[in-house]
Amino acid sequence: MDKDGWIGMDHEKVLATIHLHAFLPILEEVAEKDEKGRRIAAEMSGALQFNAWFGPSAYLVFHGERVEVFPGRLRNPELCLSFTSCRQLNKAFQKKGIPAAIPWRGLSRKDLREGFEGLAERGEYYLTASKEHLGASLPLAAELLLYVGILSGKVVAEEDPVGRSLLEEIPDGVAEFRIGETGPFAHVRVEQGRLYAGKGPALEPDFRLAFGSPEVAHDFLNDRLDAMATLAGGQVRVEGFLPLVQGLLALMERAALYVE
Amino acid sequence: MSDYPQSMKLFERAAKVIPGGIYGHQTPVLTVPGSFPYYAERAQGCRYWDVDGNEYIDYLCGYGPMILGYGNEKVDEAAARQREKGDCFNHPAALMVELAEQLVSRIPWSDWAVFGKNGSDMTTWSVTLARAHTGKSKIIVAKGAYHGSHAWCVPSHAGILPEDRRHIHSFRWNDLEELEALFARYEGQIAGVLLTPYHHRIFADSEMPVPGFWSGVRGLCDREDALLLFDDVRAGFRLDRACSDSAVGASPDVAAFSKAIANGYALSACVGKAELKVTASKVFLTGSFWNGAVSMAAALACIREMEAVDAVGRMKEMGQRLIDGMSALGQEKDCPVCFSGPPSMPYFHFEGDKSFMMTQRFCVDMCDRGVFMHPSHNWFLSAAHTREDIDLTLEKASEAMDALKRQGVAV
Numbered sequence: 001m002d003k004d005g006w007i008g009m010d011h012e013k014v015l016a017t018i019h020l021h022a023f024l025p026i027l028e029e030v031a032e033k034d035e036k037g038r039r040i041a042a043e044m045s046g047a048l049q050f051n052a053w054f055g056p057s058a059y060l061v062f063h064g065e066r067v068e069v070f071p072g073r074l075r076n077p078e079l080c081l082s083f084t085s086c087r088q089l090n091k092a093f094q095k096k097g098i099p100a101a102i103p104w105r106g107l108s109r110k111d112l113r114e115g116f117e118g119l120a121e122r123g124e125y126y127l128t129a130s131k132e133h134l135g136a137s138l139p140l141a142a143e144l145l146l147y148v149g150i151l152s153g154k155v156v157a158e159e160d161p162v163g164r165s166l167l168e169e170i171p172d173g174v175a176e177f178r179i180g181e182t183g184p185f186a187h188v189r190v191e192q193g194r195l196y197a198g199k200g201p202a203l204e205p206d207f208r209l210a211f212g213s214p215e216v217a218h219d220f221l222n223d224r225l226d227a228m229a230t231l232a233g234g235q236v237r238v239e240g241f242l243p244l245v246q247g248l249l250a251l252m253e254r255a256a257l258y259v260e
Numbered sequence: 261m262s263d264y265p266q267s268m269k270l271f272e273r274a275a276k277v278i279p280g281g282i283y284g285h286q287t288p289v290l291t292v293p294g295s296f297p298y299y300a301e302r303a304q305g306c307r308y309w310d311v312d313g314n315e316y317i318d319y320l321c322g323y324g325p326m327i328l329g330y331g332n333e334k335v336d337e338a339a340a341r342q343r344e345k346g347d348c349f350n351h352p353a354a355l356m357v358e359l360a361e362q363l364v365s366r367i368p369w370s371d372w373a374v375f376g377k378n379g380s381d382m383t384t385w386s387v388t389l390a391r392a393h394t395g396k397s398k399i400i401v402a403k404g405a406y407h408g409s410h411a412w413c414v415p416s417h418a419g420i421l422p423e424d425r426r427h428i429h430s431f432r433w434n435d436l437e438e439l440e441a442l443f444a445r446y447e448g449q450i451a452g453v454l455l456t457p458y459h460h461r462i463f464a465d466s467e468m469p470v471p472g473f474w475s476g477v478r479g480l481c482d483r484e485d486a487l488l489l490f491d492d493v494r495a496g497f498r499l500d501r502a503c504s505d506s507a508v509g510a511s512p513d514v515a516a517f518s519k520a521i522a523n524g525y526a527l528s529a530c531v532g533k534a535e536l537k538v539t540a541s542k543v544f545l546t547g548s549f550w551n552g553a554v555s556m557a558a559a560l561a562c563i564r565e566m567e568a569v570d571a572v573g574r575m576k577e578m579g580q581r582l583i584d585g586m587s588a589l590g591q592e593k594d595c596p597v598c599f600s601g602p603p604s605m606p607y608f609h610f611e612g613d614k615s616f617m618m619t620q621r622f623c624v625d626m627c628d629r630g631v632f633m634h635p636s637h638n639w640f641l642s643a644a645h646t647r648e649d650i651d652l653t654l655e656k657a658s659e660a661m662d663a664l665k666r667q668g669v670a671v
Contacts, residue, residue: 166417171463173614206615228280232288232298233271240615242290242636243463250417 013055014159015258016086019093020050020058022151022255023123024069025199026144027060030123031067033140037122041065044115046078055086060116067119079109093120131218139214143184145221146177147199150186152255153248154197163254167195170247176205179217188248195251207240223256263628266311267298284409285323290462291635295624303330306644308632316632317649319582321640324494324519327575328565329644335523338561342554353553359560363531366502366563369511370531372540376550379493380408382516382530383454385545387412389514389532390452390487393539398446400453400486402433404461407454407491433459433467436476443484452487453477457495457504458601463616463636465609466601474510481513487536490515493528497521498575498604498640501567503531507602525558571643572604578650579603579641585654593661607638621669625660 031041044062051057051073059074060067083089126134126141127148134141156163170190177186178201187202188195211217212235219225220236227249230236238245271288275281282288288298297310306329308318321327328335342355360373376382387399399412407413411424429446431438443450455477459467481488490512492504497520499507505515513536518528526549532540566572580603590597595618596611609619616636623635631653633639 162422226275226279226281228283228287228289229271229275232281232293233268233275234294238289238293239620240617241463242616246416253417 010159010161011258012086012090013052014155014163016052016089017056017155017159018152018255018258019090020052020056021071021155022148023093023120024050024058024060025151026123026126026147027119028067028069029140029144029147030119030126031062031065034122034126034137037119038065040115040118040122041067044112046109046112047074047076048112048116049074049077049080049082050089051080051082052086052089053082053084055083055089062112062115079112081113131215134218138218139179142179142211142214142217142221146179146184146186146217149221149252149255150177150188150197150248152259153188153251154195156251156255156258157195160254160258163251166247166250166254167193170195170251171241171243173206173241173244174202174204175207175209175241175244175248176202178208178210179214180211190244190247205240207242207244208238209245210237212236223253263295264297264310264312264314268294270311271298290637292620292624296627296632305329305331306642306646306649314630316627316630317645317653319631319633319639319641319653320637321642322524323637324498324640325522325524326640326644327497327520327571327642328523328562328569329642330524332523332562332565332644334565335525335558335561339525339554339558342557345553347552347554348549349553352551353556355553355556355560356551359529359556362560362563363502363529367505367515367531369505369533370503370515371534372537373529373531374540374545375556376518376528376530376545377526377547377552377555378408378528379491379516379518380410380413381545381547381550382518382528383407383413383489383491383493384410385543386489386514386516386530386532387452387454389530389536389540389543390454390489392543393487393536394451394485396449396451396486397427398450399428399489400439400442400450401428401430402455402459403430404464405430405433405456405459405491406461406494408493434470434473436473436480439477440480443480443486447484450484450486452489453481454489454491455510456491456493457499457508457510460494460601460605460607460638462638464607465598466605466607466638468601469508469510474508478511487513489513492516493518495602495605497563497566498572499602501572502563521562522555522559523562525555525562526552527555527559529559566643569643574643575604575641575645576602578645578647579606581647581650582606582641582653585650586657589654589658589661593658593665595661595664601638604641605638606641608633618664618669621667622660622664625663626656629656629660631656 030037042065047059047061049059057073058071060069126144157167172191174189185201186199188197216235271281299311301309301311306318309315363373364370411420429442492515495504496517503515514532516530521527583599583606586597598609598611599606601607613619620635623633626633
């Protein structure tokens with residue numbers, strides 16, 4: 001697909017925002033639920049800031065075995081990695097030159113940087129590994145894919161011209177996504193042209209989508225299933241205000257073009 | 261998922277060899293997947309039977325085409341007679357001329373007719389006609405309106421280029437100011453305004469035109485030399501004996517029909533004013549089966565029979581009986597209902613049911629009780645629905661509302 005034609009001039013900025021606002025948040029689960037991730041996180045403390053000039057920013061706070069991710073800037077992070085452009089940040093996240101980052105602060109905190117890289121590697125593993133390779137880790141991979149999917153959809157709705165026009169067509173409401181009978185959950189709220197996305201269940205959803213199993217979720221979110229047949233066949237159950245999710249799925253598909 | 265075992269078995273097979281299993285408007289995803297039948301076996305009158313042998317009173321009518329009743333003798337006999345003679349020839353049959361004459365005679369402002377197979381054929385052709393006639397590019401539609409499955413109007417995104425919709429702009433239904441603003445913004449560029457008689461969408465109340473809307477649209481089109489294109493594909497023949505223009509006070513230049521025109525036989529048509537005829541002759545249209553004689557024979561019989569039985573009057577009466585009855589039940593059982601749109605095409609949901617979940621559960625329950633009501637699409641009445649059918653429907657609706665209350669389902 002011709003990215004110039006389909007993606008537009010803001011490509012690097014949208015992708016950088018996906019990296020910071022959709023990928024980084026899943027490291028919270030990696031640090032909590034992945035054994036290697038837990039070990040890495042246990043050794044870390046302090047805050048790591050990412051900035052791209054004229055682009056997005058986000059920071060991670062390491063509290064031993066727990067990691068929290070926030071959008072925006074922190075006043076005094078222990079390590080601040082600043083990129084001169086969104087393109088540089090994207091290259092770093094795609095492992096094509098992390099030295100491009102300028103460590104404005106925290107030159108001595110090599111541990112934070114290396115720890116982050118270890119966690120990010122685990123995150124990437126869950127997003128890209130095959131089902132066969134994942135084995136028993138597939139439920140976590142499905143969970144992370146769900147979070148990345150809806151958070152990327154939010155980025156595209158805010159930053160991408162086509163995404164913004166897609167958002168205009170999405171009616172107000174709250175959609176809840178669930179994997180299996182008991183979760184994990186994610187939710188999206190559309191209200192007056194704004195989109196909010198988060199982990200966890202929705203309070204009063206107007207629409208519910210439940211993946212029958214982590215395996216179905218993994219295939220569905222990796223676009224390996226015939227979505228309409230899967231919905232009609234009952235492997236993914238839906239109830240409620242369908243126009244809400246049709247637009248959201250279109251946003252997620254749009255986001256996938258960037259990541260590809 | 262086991263209420264319709266044969267449907268589900270077929271669907272499993274379908275999903276292996278047909279993308280989506282069942283695609284387009286008939287996808288089960290738009291109902292409540294697994295809780296409605298997926299495949300039909302046969303139909304008669306206002307009833308149909310699914311592949312599991314379940315019988316339903318039908319309030320969807322094949323999404324509109326069935327207007328006189330499934331298996332209507334007059335229509336089917338006319339079609340059968342023509343089928344014996346042949347359907348697809350090297351030339352059109354004489355019936356084509358007769359059908360054009362019949363349509364033109366019933367739609368006073370129209371002077372010519374052309375034919376296709378589906379609504380999209382005609383809405384797309386009318387858009388091309390408007391561009392050819394005016395030499396302009398832009399088409400205005402109402403936000404959320406459905407005009408077919410072609411790239412410029414399909415309500416999905418896969419494979420659609422920005423270029424496909426670059427010249428399509430939209431305004432909120434009934435908002436003349438916004439329409440006027442579009443005319444100002446694209447001064448000298450608007451070829452036509454394409455609108456349905458009233459605003460019928462899925463998952464949303466139908467909106468009738470407010471007083472002055474249609475005259476306002478007409479005035480703007482005249483002032484700006486744009487054509488007023490009328491998409492009567494869904495509503496045609498249900499609000500009036502042919503075109504819905506008089507029922508809603510519109511005065512179009514071109515109107516497109518399909519669905520009910522031949523009681524289920526595949527046909528669409530477009531009619532237009534005399535001053536567009538020369539341009540219309542230049543805008544290429546054809547398809548291998550577009551001049552098929554069987555569906556034209558069916559259409560002729562259908563048009564005559566609709567008048568003979570006062571189909572419009574019957575549908576209106578039965579639709580109103582259904583609306584009144586269900587509204588009374590809703591009040592009585594403290595689960596008030598909302599209806600919008602004309603009685604022959606009512607749109608239903610429970611009051612305050614923003615998520616549609618209560619409406620969906622009600623429709624699922626009605627389906628279990630032998631009444632097919634779509635939970636998010638407008639319903640269709642037909643001339644085959646009788647008072648007894650409506651009263652039986654109301655009996656089932658009463659039971660279904662009681663069941664909802666027992667289950668504690670509430671808005």
